[in-house]
Amino acid sequence: MSEVPNTLLGKVMSVLNAFGADDDELGFAELGRRTGLPKATLHRLLGDLTDVRLLDRGTSGYRLGGHLFQLGIRASVERRLVEVSTPYLEDLYERTHETVHLGLLEGHEVVYAAKIGGHRQASSPSRLGGRMPLHATAIGKALLAHAQPALRTEVLSAPLARRTPRTVVTPGMLRRQLATIRQTGVAYEFEESRVGLACVAAPVLGHDGAVVAAVSVAGPAIRFDPRAHAASVHAAATGIALTLIRRATLSSGN
Amino acid sequence: MSEVPNTLLGKVMSVLNAFGADDDELGFAELGRRTGLPKATLHRLLGDLTDVRLLDRGTSGYRLGGHLFQLGIRASVERRLVEVSTPYLEDLYERTHETVHLGLLEGHEVVYAAKIGGHRQASSPSRLGGRMPLHATAIGKALLAHAQPALRTEVLSAPLARRTPRTVVTPGMLRRQLATIRQTGVAYEFEESRVGLACVAAPVLGHDGAVVAAVSVAGPAIRFDPRAHAASVHAAATGIALTLIRRATLSSGN
DNA sequence: TCAGGAGTTCCGCTGACCGGAACTCGGTGG
DNA sequence: CCACCGAGTTCCGGTCAGCGGAACTCCTGA
Structure with missing residues (x-):
């Protein structure tokens, strides 16, 4: 409409x-x-x-x-991103055996562009091509923290929709979390988008420091401790970023 | 144009x-x-x-x-197909460690909808979303063999483009190969689309017997013997077909 | 300095697109 | 059995979104 x-x-x-x-x-x-x-x-x-x-x-x-x-399969930049990311995401899945996502920033939402694991029907927080709000997911916060300041202001000044009792809905709190994420390079989420779900995410930064995408691992809050996997997620995101940069510099010299 | x-x-x-x-x-x-x-x-x-x-x-x-x-990611039928197929393709890759493809029939060509492996730069015969002629690839022949008779007639009556010295360009020869493929459920290719490349493929048939897609494994002709993997490819294709049918019957009873 | 190709802007003409209204087709409930 | 409803389809005259020839600027290479 x-x-x-x-x-x-x-x-x-x-x-x-x-x-x-x-x-x-x-x-x-x-x-x-x-x-x-x-x-x-x-x-x-x-x-x-x-x-x-x-x-x-x-x-x-x-x-x-x-x-x-x-x-869609041919859309060049996104396809490349997914191609480059896949091995890293697979590796991450091997290490964690929890659902791994690659998310892109699109407007004021995350779009899930790749997903590994979550073969069991239950845990999938989101389908491929699906969208989620930026403030209520680890992957969204990772993106938002490193996005253009203008976008951050927009999101923070609009009302933050509550999705669970733990969703961060106060702009001040969110702003502080984002600052921490910008410093550490890792975002967490504890039952903020869905009760029972915990999640770690890390941003993939381009050569100019702009966010290109984010990687996340999500699992059931009972058995899954996001902190335990922060390093792996961060490593995967960094690996993807480096590969992208290497490719870009190679092809520009062509 | x-x-x-x-x-x-x-x-x-x-x-x-x-x-x-x-x-x-x-x-x-x-x-x-x-x-x-x-x-x-x-x-x-x-x-x-x-x-x-x-x-x-x-x-x-x-x-x-x-x-x-x-x-594109949301396009429902194709997405489902790719989702359902992925675990089987991964399994196939684990067994063979050669490039695995999922191909769809589109007009008079194959479209590659999923790909696993081929991480080395060299061997990839085709990109995701890329197209190849039906008569010159194992995956294309698998699709063509089980396609509507009308399509087969059309393809066979048009000139068959030569891509390598071994490409099958005589309609009679191709027709005989297709008949064999229809019986055995497995298609081969020996350097017909590209010199140095060998390939096995098997069709994924829907509940009504129509071809939905095809699965293939391709590798360097020197060390890769397609016959050795015929059973695995066939099993993967059958597994995908069964899963699709199970899903379809489940959701129709919803 | 000039030639040529890439990309952009202008502007008046016109047929592709618009959408209200009237229609058919299959339920369903009184 | 008919009246009603919602889904989907067809008709057709009006009009504005889209068209594209031509003239323009901006590069780059000779």
């Missing part, structure tokens, strides 16, 4: 964005509700999008299309 | 499709050449696409955008 610009592209994006990470299929009516587009317009648009395979028809509605999958 | 329909969406797709799997960045002029769009039109379009992050500006041109990456 919310302010679809009156251009074809705007409507297209509004339809595509209507699909959340957990929505496999959406029906015509549900899409109409989410996008706010008139029925006739939506109908034509869905037809056109299906023709170019940005959408596919499912058993009882529409889903994001196979073509989109292909294009 | 080739017949861009005169609609915005058509132009958009033509721009997005201009990016091949190996193109990280394309300049304005190169995009103009590939899409055949007039400069002014292209310029505006690129601006609009950048605004919605379907494209990003790179150091010296445009690249597929971060938003596309997110959307």
Whole structure:
């Protein structure tokens, strides 16, 4: 919904964005509700999008299309990041045997771009391509701590949504945590996004010091002590950063 | 180039499709050449696409955008397939320590949707999201053998491009190979797509017998004997198929 | 200094896109 | 059995988003 610009592209994006990470299929009516587009317009648009395979028809509605999958896989920077990170994430999983994530900063949220482990149905805090608020997750705080000051100000001045009793919702407290994270390079989370979940995260910094992504390990709060894995997570993040920088300098000399 | 329909969406797709799997960045002029769009039109379009992050500006041109990456990650059926397959592919990699691929049938080509191993720079025959012809790769032949008869006819009646001295370019020969593959459920390739490369592949069949994807293991022809791994590849493909079917029946009863 | 290619801006024309309204199709409940 | 409802589809005249030729600037290399 919310302010679809009156251009074809705007409507297209509004339809595509209507699909959340957990929505496999959406029906015509549900899409109409989410996008706010008139029925006739939506109908034509869905037809056109299906023709170019940005959408596919499912058993009882529409889903994001196979073509989109292909294009997404090719999106160069992100793909590289995931390719480079994978070995490190696998290594981290070997060490911890807990769910490992790679998260990207996107607007005021984290987007999960890779995930290893969490094969058991229960523990997964988030699906691939899913989003989480920055202030309530270790990975989000790691990103936020190293993000542009302007972004930090924006997030801190907006109300911080409470997700569990332990979510940090006071700006002062969060600001102090972020300062610590900036110094130590490690972010923690104890049941702040979800009861029963604990998490460590570390930022991946680019050659210019800007945050590119963050790595995290999450596990059940009862048996999983995030502090025990801080060093491993930090090492993985650093390893990824170094590999990225090496690649960048190599390819620029090409 | 080739017949861009005169609609915005058509132009958009033509721009997005201009990016091949190996193109990280394309300049304005190169995009103009590939899409055949007039400069002014292209310029505006690129601006609009950048605004919605379907494209990003790179150091010296445009690249597929971060938003596309997110959307692609969410494309439901393909994502599921990759999620389900990953453990099997990892297992296969553990057994063989050679490059493992998951490939999807898309038009008259294979699209590589997942890849494990090939960490060494040399051996990778293909990038994620890349395409290869069906007749010249084990994975392509596995897909083709089990595809709709109509597709097989089309591919066999078009000229078969030679990629190496050993590429199968005679329709009769290929037809016989496909028949064998259909019986055995395993496809081979000996330096047909690339000199020095050998490969085994097996199809992943859906509950209705239609091909969904194919799994392959590829290695250097000198030390890698594809026959030795036929059983493992076949087992992985079957395992994936069974898991998919189990999931499908479970969720339909929901 | 000039040539040529890359990228940007201008602006008037027009058909691709818009969306209200009227329709069909399958439930469902009175 | 019909009235109603929500989902999805089709029609069609109006209009503005998008079009693209042309003229422009900004580089870079000879």
